[in-house]
Amino acid sequence: MNKTININLANTFFHIDEDAYIKLQRYLDAIKRSFTDSQGKSEIIADIEARIAELFTERLLHERQVITTKEVDEVITIMGQPEDYLVDEEIFEDEPKSSKSNTRKPHKQLFRDTDHKYIGGVCAGLSYYLGIDALWVRLLFILTTLLSGFGILVYILFWILVPEAATTAQKIAMTGEPVNISNIEKKIKEGFDEVTEKVKSVDYDKMGQSVKKNSKNFFDSILAVILFLFKVVAKLIGIIVLIFAATVLISLLIGLFTAGTIDLWGAQPWREFVDITVDAPVWLISLLSFFAVGIPFFFLFYLGLKILVNNLKSIGNFAKFSLLGIWLLSVIGLTILGIRTATDYSFDAMATETEVLNIVQKDTLEIRVMEAQNLKNRYYHDSDFDIVVDGDEKMIYREDMEFFIKQSPNNEARIEIEKKSQGSNYKDAFKRAENVDYEFSVENNIVYLNNYLTTDYDNKFRDQEIEIIIYVPENTFVKLHNSTRYHMEGNIKNNLNYYSNDLANHTWKMDNHGVLNCMDCPVEENLEDANDDVIEDSIPSEEIDTLNYEIKIDSTHIN
Structure with missing residues (x-):
C-alpha cells in the first residue's frame, strides 16, 4: 500500500504516488536550478509545468487514476533528461541510465499562428502543418475566393474550428518540433529577445516622439499589406511566365522533331518548301531556330x-555563358542564311525561245x-507554287503564265517564250531561267498554251515565270477562247478599250496600227463611241471657237 498526494500542476488537479511525487519534485527543482541565470525563468518553468500537466x-484513463513512477518516467523521457540541460546527476542517482531519449518523430498539430497573422493566423498555421510557404496558402485562398467565393468560407471555418497557438508548447507542437525543455526555453527566449529589442528602441527614443512612432507602426502595417499584395501579384506573374515559356519550349521541341533534325514522323511537305526556297539543309535551319528562339525562352522559364x-x-x-554562346552562334548562323537567301533574289534574267507559226x-x-x-500528284494543290511528283522525279510547279498579242513587224506569225527567273547574280539567274520547262502545241491554226511551268527540284524556287508574246500579221483574225480570260496581260490594244478579261469569247482582227478590232461584239457596245463622233461632226470646230455666252444678273433679286 502506497501513500498518494494531491498536487496542483499548472492549475490542473492530479493524484500522484508519493515515490512519483518525489521524483517529479526533484526533476522540477533540477530544471529550476539549471535556469537560475536565464532570462524569463518563471515563464519557462510555467510552460514546462503546463506541458508536463498536458x-x-x-x-x-479517468479522473481518479493515480500517477505512478511509470508515468513520471515517460514524461521525463519526452521532456528530456536533466543531464542534457546541465543538471547535477547526483540528484538522480537512483534513475536508471537511458542511452537514448525518445527519437520518435513528433506529429505536427494544427493551430492558428497569431504571431504571423494578417487576419486570423489560419494561413500561417496551415503553412506549418503542410510544410509550405505561407504565401502559397494565402495565394490559394485568394484565388479560390476570386474564382468561386469558396475560399472565404473555408477560411472562416478554419478560423472558428482551429484553436489558436496560445502557449509556448502549442507553438512548438505547431511546427512539428518535440515539445521538450530545450525547445520551450528557446522559444521563450526568442520571444524575450524580440521584446527586449522593442524595449531598447523605446528607451532610446524620446518620449516626445511617441505619436510619431505610433504613426510609423500604422504605416508599417499598411506597407506590409502592400508588400504582401505585391508578392501575390509577383507569384501570379511568375506562374504566367512559367506556363508561357514552357508552352513555347515544348512547341519548339516538337517542331525540332518534326522539322527533320530527328525524322520522327517521316517526310513532311512543308519541309520540301523550305528545302527549295532556302539554300541550306532543313535540319540545320530547324536546329539554329530552336536554339535562337528556345534559349531566351529557357531563361524566361528560369526567371518564372x-x-x-x-x-x-x-x-x-x-551554363549561362555556354547557352549565351550557343545563342549568339545560332543568331549569326540564321542571319547568314537569311542574307544568302535574300541575295538569291537580287538579279533578274530572261531566256527566250521562238517558234514560227504557219499562219x-x-x-x-x-x-x-x-x-x-x-501532273496530278501534287503536294499543296496551290496555283502559285507547288511540288509535283512524276514517277521518281520531283519538280517545282507554278501556274504563272501570261501572254501578250502584238502586231508582227514583218508579217510573220510567231511565238516568243520568255522564261524569267532570279538568282544571286546574272549568270545564276540566266541558268535557272534556261532550266525552266514550258510546253505548248499548234494544231490546225489552234495554239494550245499550258497555264503552268515546271523546273527541276534541284533548280530551287527563284520566282520563275513565263511570259509569251504572240506576233500576229496585219489583217489576221484572232479568236480568243474563254480559257484565256485570266492569262492575258492587261494592256493589249483594242478598239473598244476592253480590259484583258473581256477580250475572251470574241474574234478580233489586227489592223495596220497594231490594234485589235472586234468582229463579233454587240452593236450597242459601240453606240456611245458612235454618238460622240456624230456630235463632234455636227458642230464645225470653227463655230465652237466663236460661240459666246452672255450671263445677265438682275441685282433686284439679290438679297
Missing part, C-alpha cells in the same frame, strides 16, 4: 521559377489555254 492528462521558388539554385555561370494574213488564229492533265 502529458499527464493524456495518460490518465526564380519568382516562384525563393531558394532555387543557380544554374551556374558556366498567213486573213487566216484565223485561235488561242486556248490548257490546264495540267498528267
Whole structure:
C-alpha cells in the first residue's frame, strides 16, 4: 500500500504516488536550478509545468487514476533528461541510465499562428502543418475566393474550428518540433529577445516622439499589406511566365522533331518548301531556330521559377555563358542564311525561245489555254507554287503564265517564250531561267498554251515565270477562247478599250496600227463611241471657237 498526494500542476488537479511525487519534485527543482541565470525563468518553468500537466492528462484513463513512477518516467523521457540541460546527476542517482531519449518523430498539430497573422493566423498555421510557404496558402485562398467565393468560407471555418497557438508548447507542437525543455526555453527566449529589442528602441527614443512612432507602426502595417499584395501579384506573374515559356519550349521541341533534325514522323511537305526556297539543309535551319528562339525562352522559364521558388539554385555561370554562346552562334548562323537567301533574289534574267507559226494574213488564229492533265500528284494543290511528283522525279510547279498579242513587224506569225527567273547574280539567274520547262502545241491554226511551268527540284524556287508574246500579221483574225480570260496581260490594244478579261469569247482582227478590232461584239457596245463622233461632226470646230455666252444678273433679286 502506497501513500498518494494531491498536487496542483499548472492549475490542473492530479493524484500522484508519493515515490512519483518525489521524483517529479526533484526533476522540477533540477530544471529550476539549471535556469537560475536565464532570462524569463518563471515563464519557462510555467510552460514546462503546463506541458508536463498536458502529458499527464493524456495518460490518465479517468479522473481518479493515480500517477505512478511509470508515468513520471515517460514524461521525463519526452521532456528530456536533466543531464542534457546541465543538471547535477547526483540528484538522480537512483534513475536508471537511458542511452537514448525518445527519437520518435513528433506529429505536427494544427493551430492558428497569431504571431504571423494578417487576419486570423489560419494561413500561417496551415503553412506549418503542410510544410509550405505561407504565401502559397494565402495565394490559394485568394484565388479560390476570386474564382468561386469558396475560399472565404473555408477560411472562416478554419478560423472558428482551429484553436489558436496560445502557449509556448502549442507553438512548438505547431511546427512539428518535440515539445521538450530545450525547445520551450528557446522559444521563450526568442520571444524575450524580440521584446527586449522593442524595449531598447523605446528607451532610446524620446518620449516626445511617441505619436510619431505610433504613426510609423500604422504605416508599417499598411506597407506590409502592400508588400504582401505585391508578392501575390509577383507569384501570379511568375506562374504566367512559367506556363508561357514552357508552352513555347515544348512547341519548339516538337517542331525540332518534326522539322527533320530527328525524322520522327517521316517526310513532311512543308519541309520540301523550305528545302527549295532556302539554300541550306532543313535540319540545320530547324536546329539554329530552336536554339535562337528556345534559349531566351529557357531563361524566361528560369526567371518564372526564380519568382516562384525563393531558394532555387543557380544554374551556374558556366551554363549561362555556354547557352549565351550557343545563342549568339545560332543568331549569326540564321542571319547568314537569311542574307544568302535574300541575295538569291537580287538579279533578274530572261531566256527566250521562238517558234514560227504557219499562219498567213486573213487566216484565223485561235488561242486556248490548257490546264495540267498528267501532273496530278501534287503536294499543296496551290496555283502559285507547288511540288509535283512524276514517277521518281520531283519538280517545282507554278501556274504563272501570261501572254501578250502584238502586231508582227514583218508579217510573220510567231511565238516568243520568255522564261524569267532570279538568282544571286546574272549568270545564276540566266541558268535557272534556261532550266525552266514550258510546253505548248499548234494544231490546225489552234495554239494550245499550258497555264503552268515546271523546273527541276534541284533548280530551287527563284520566282520563275513565263511570259509569251504572240506576233500576229496585219489583217489576221484572232479568236480568243474563254480559257484565256485570266492569262492575258492587261494592256493589249483594242478598239473598244476592253480590259484583258473581256477580250475572251470574241474574234478580233489586227489592223495596220497594231490594234485589235472586234468582229463579233454587240452593236450597242459601240453606240456611245458612235454618238460622240456624230456630235463632234455636227458642230464645225470653227463655230465652237466663236460661240459666246452672255450671263445677265438682275441685282433686284439679290438679297
